[in-house]
Amino acid sequence: MTDQQTAQQTAKDMVRQPLPFSLAWGIPIAILVSMNFTRGVLPDAAIILIIAGTFLWMGSACVLNARRCGRLHCFISGPIFLIGAVGTLLTGFNVVTIPFLGVNEFISGTVVLALLTFVPEWIWGMYARR
DSSP: OOHHHHHHHHHHOGGGSHHHHIIIIIHHHHHHHHGGGOBTTBOHHHHHHHHHHHHHHHHHHHHHHHHHHOBHHHHHHHHHHHHHHHHHHHHHTTSSOBTTBOHHHHHHHHHHHHHHTTHHHHHHOSBOOO
């Protein structure tokens, strides 16, 4: 990949721009963290819906960013967040019961897997080759 291609991808990367980053990931991360302090204040159903909504929000932003600039992390984390949103809803509302896997484990797993998607960038580079 040439330096010009990398520069073009970097210019389109929403992660590297403060306002788009704040709107796409900063706000939902703040909401997600704040859910740790709402137990007993909000009903469990509301907390589950809010957490699933933040995963949907971040997953959609990752998919959009992957299409815009080819960010490798976003190609992987976008689907993880979207699956996490669905899994949080299904396990949170007991639509699906998986032994040893409750809503808390689904949420934690989604966050850990999303964070681990930065590792491929360290190995293969920040942007996918087109």
